[in-house]
Amino acid sequence: xxxxxxxxxxxxxxxxxxxxxxxxxxxxxxxxxxxxxxxxxxxxxxxxxxxxxxxxxxxxxxxxxxxxxxxxxxxxxxxxxxxxxxxxxxxxxxxxxxxxxxxxxxxxxxxxxxxxxxxxxxxxxxxxxxxxxxxxxxxxxxxxxxxxxxxxxxxxxxxxxxxxxxxxxxxxxxxxxxxxxxxxxxxxxxxxxxxxxxxxxxx
Amino acid sequence: xxxxxxxxxxxxxxxxxxxxxxxxxxxxxxxxxxxxxxxxxxxxxxxxxxxxxxxxxxxxxxxxxxxxxxxxxxxxxxxxxxxxxxxxxxxxxxxxxxxxxxxxxxxxxxxxxxxxxxxxxxxxxxxxxxxxxxxxxxxxx
Numbered sequence: 189x190x191x192x193x194x195x196x197x198x199x200x201x202x203x204x205x206x207x208x209x210x211x212x213x214x215x216x217x218x219x220x221x222x223x224x225x226x227x228x229x230x231x232x233x234x235x236x237x238x239x240x241x242x243x244x245x246x247x248x249x250x251x252x253x254x255x256x257x258x259x260x261x262x263x264x265x266x267x268x269x270x271x272x273x274x275x276x277x278x279x280x281x282x283x284x285x286x287x288x289x290x291x292x293x294x295x296x297x298x299x300x301x302x303x304x305x306x307x308x309x310x311x312x313x314x315x316x317x318x319x320x321x322x323x324x325x326x327x328x329x330x331x332x333x334x335x336x337x338x339x340x341x342x343x344x345x346x347x348x349x350x351x352x353x354x355x356x357x358x359x360x361x362x363x364x365x366x367x368x369x370x371x372x373x374x375x376x377x378x379x380x381x382x383x384x385x386x387x388x389x390x391x
Numbered sequence: 392x393x394x395x396x397x398x399x400x401x402x403x404x405x406x407x408x409x410x411x412x413x414x415x416x417x418x419x420x421x422x423x424x425x426x427x428x429x430x431x432x433x434x435x436x437x438x439x440x441x442x443x444x445x446x447x448x449x450x451x452x453x454x455x456x457x458x459x460x461x462x463x464x465x466x467x468x469x470x471x472x473x474x475x476x477x478x479x480x481x482x483x484x485x486x487x488x489x490x491x492x493x494x495x496x497x498x499x500x501x502x503x504x505x506x507x508x509x510x511x512x513x514x515x516x517x518x519x520x521x522x523x524x525x526x527x528x529x530x531x532x
Contacts, residue, residue: 267496267498268496269528269529304481306478306479307478307479308477308478308497308498308499309469309477309478309479309481309495309496309497309498310495310496310498311478311479311481311493311494311495311496312481312493312494312495313481313483313484313492313493313494314490314491326484327481327482327483327493328464328466328481328482328483329479329480329481329482330466330479330480330482330512331479331480332476332479332480343479359464359513360513360515360516380438380512381438381464381512381513381514382464382465382466382480382482382483382484382512383464383484384463384464384484384485384513385464385484385485385486386484
């Protein structure tokens with residue numbers, strides 16, 4: 189009987205130790221990775237003082253956010269999980285374009301992101317909203333030529349700030365001029381290299 | 392005194408059961424957004440040359456990759472265990488560090504063995520890039 193009790197106690201002790209170790213591991217996992225952007229926490233006072241960029245500012249900076257939002261499809265939300273950087277899935281704007289790639293612009297806390305859906309993959313890029321409001325924000329997708337000889341190529345899609353007519357996609361000395369239509373820029377070509385930077389130019 | 396062992400046994404069993412339930416619950420509610428770095432500040436050759444890309448280890452459930460850029464634009468993709476690319480390259484602009492420039496989720500074959508891969512897509516210049524990956528549900532793998 190004594191031996192049996194001891195065994196039970198040991199089992200209980202091991203289970204408790206397991207729980208404790210799991211908690212330690214969990215805390216370690218919760219520590220933010222250095223490669224992930226840190227989210228800023230605002231106090232209630234800051235919120236009241238309006239230090240957080242409001243959605244109105246996005247509407248002032250980008251034409252695309254002035255139309256009713258389509259929202260991010262549930263299928264994408266499911267893939268992406270809980271939004272980071274205060275991204276508001278419900279405010280996502282669909283970016284119509286002439287490619288099979290679906291794209292959305294999503295506003296967040298001092299951040300704006302682009303999401304693309306290309307077949308089974310979802311791609312994304314983000315930038316500070318104030319920077320994007322100066323230069324624009326673009327994402328490039330490079331599709332290699334497929335074994336079925338379907339032609340590969342480059343697709344660039346992005347959003348441009350208000351009053352810009354074109355966006356310069358720059359890579360070294362090469363510059364591609366992309367016209368802006370209703371706040372969206374889009375181009376498809378056969379160059380298999382992404383631009384190093386985007387620069388919106390006013391009209 | 393004869394009751395004590397029974398009480399002790401009951402407490403021990405309860406603790407064990409609670410422990411197991413807790414483990415299960417926490418495993419289900421495991422936090423997201425935990426990425427593992429790979430190819431940190433790797434110097435990659437111009438596109439088309441040997442050494443123009445850098446691979447993460449192959450992991451089961453891996454479905455997310457991201458690239459951080461410095462001097463040049465960079466791209467990220469997901470590949471299978473045989474290095475076959477599973478999607479288009481997703482590319483972000485230069486100078487994203489310390490944030491990531493672009494990321495990709497591959498939403499198929501979730502239980503499969505995959506790699507994240509980053510690439511220098513500049514045709515002329517070497518560049519520095521860093522990658523990170525995570526597995527289904529954003530967990531480490």
